[in-house]
Amino acid sequence: MRDVIGQRALLERLGARAVRGDVAQAYGLFGARGLGKRTVALRLAQTMNCASGTAGGCGTCLSCRKVERGTHPDVRLITRATERKDITIEQIREMQVDLALRPLEGTRRVVIVDDASELNQHGQDALLKTLEEPPVHAVLLLVTTTPAALHETIRSRLQPLEFRLVATQEIADGLATRGVKDAALWAAASAGRPGLAVSLAGGDAQRQERERLDAELLRLVSSGLSDRFAWALDLNDLPDDLDHGRRRTAEIRRRLDAWSELLRDATVAARGDLVRPSRPDRESETRTLAASASADDWLEVSLLVQRFQRDLDFSANARMMLELFALKLPYSAAVKPS
Numbered sequence: 179m180r181d182v183i184g185q186r187a188l189l190e191r192l193g194a195r196a197v198r199g200d201v202a203q204a205y206g207l208f209g210a211r212g213l214g215k216r217t218v219a220l221r222l223a224q225t226m227n228c229a230s231g232t233a234g235g236c237g238t239c240l241s242c243r244k245v246e247r248g249t250h251p252d253v254r255l256i257t258r259a260t261e262r263k264d265i266t267i268e269q270i271r272e273m274q275v276d277l278a279l280r281p282l283e284g285t286r287r288v289v290i291v292d293d294a295s296e297l298n299q300h301g302q303d304a305l306l307k308t309l310e311e312p313p314v315h316a317v318l319l320l321v322t323t324t325p326a327a328l329h330e331t332i333r334s335r336l337q338p339l340e341f342r343l344v345a346t347q348e349i350a351d352g353l354a355t356r357g358v359k360d361a362a363l364w365a366a367a368s369a370g371r372p373g374l375a376v377s378l379a380g381g382d383a384q385r386q387e388r389e390r391l392d393a394e395l396l397r398l399v400s401s402g403l404s405d406r407f408a409w410a411l412d413l414n415d416l417p418d419d420l421d422h423g424r425r426r427t428a429e430i431r432r433r434l435d436a437w438s439e440l441l442r443d444a445t446v447a448a449r450g451d452l453v454r455p456s457r458p459d460r461e462s463e464t465r466t467l468a469a470s471a472s473a474d475d476w477l478e479v480s481l482l483v484q485r486f487q488r489d490l491d492f493s494a495n496a497r498m499m500l501e502l503f504a505l506k507l508p509y510s511a512a513v514k515p516s
């Protein structure tokens with residue numbers, strides 16, 4: 179499919195069927211971030227509506243362009259608003275009213291929910307009703323990095339599409355055909371995720387942001403307790419109401435997401451079996467970290483970060499979480515922030 183690197187076997191099968199109109203009523207697009215799940219969801223929507231009947235959509239007909247721009251009346255993308263902590267039940271109800279109507283331009287109405295794990299309890303209950311009795315013209319695409327967060331009753335009604343990590347060479351080839359310089363370098367740094375490779379190669383801003391967060395962690399690791407607590411306090415003091423777009427939560431989440439990979443690599447390296455690092459570009463730093471504390475210590479802080487990632491939206495006590503992290507993060511004098 180156009181603009182998708184990897185997942186070839188899956189997409190060939192899926193694309194060929196979709197062109198013939200052979201589609202399930204509900205799919206679950208599962209896999210890590212940066213594997214192209216949302217892109218594939220859009221390509222499927224285009225395939226079902228494309229004037230030329232091309233697998234993945236031709237990309238140039240009016241219908242394909244409308245899907246791409248988000249203006250196709252039969253294709254709806256539901257995402258969490260940045261100032262909200264989940265996808266609201268109102269978003270689901272509005273979609274359901276719409277979905278009950280016949281398609282306006284094509285033969286199907288397509289709903290993409292990304293990330294479906296951001297549906298709260300009420301949202302999942304409401305969506306389940308649609309999955310139990312979908313209108314004949316409906317196709318639902320539930321995209322998520324964490325299918326385990328979906329109720330079993332929902333998951334059992336989805337045809338699963340599992341997205342896998344992509345071979346470095348395949349990513350490098352994909353980048354090269356897009357005219358990216360240093361394709362092999364970015365492919366290696368992305369650890370199997372084409373989406374990450376594309377954004378690293380394309381965006382200085384994203385790359386700098388990542389380097390800034392990496393440096394922050396490395397600085398923390400080599401800081402004493404009082405500096406660490408000052409760091410926790412600074413983060414905790416950020417405003418966190420809806421008017422401020424829940425800034426504190428967003429800032430903490432960016433750090434947890436960026437750092438979980440480095441901490442995971444340090445844990446595995448401390449155990450002595452770092453074969454496929456999540457962050458090959460930081461392998462020398464994570465090995466240095468690993469050497470400065472036991473595997474158990476790194477595991478403990480990795481699990482702590484995982485728990486914070488899960489609880490952050492529900493936990494009022496960010497300060498306690500941050501201070502616990504400051505306390506549990508192993509100390510290493512050897513690692514120098516770049």
Ligand SMILES: [Zn+2]
Nearest residue numbers: 228236239242
């Ligand atoms: Zn088209």
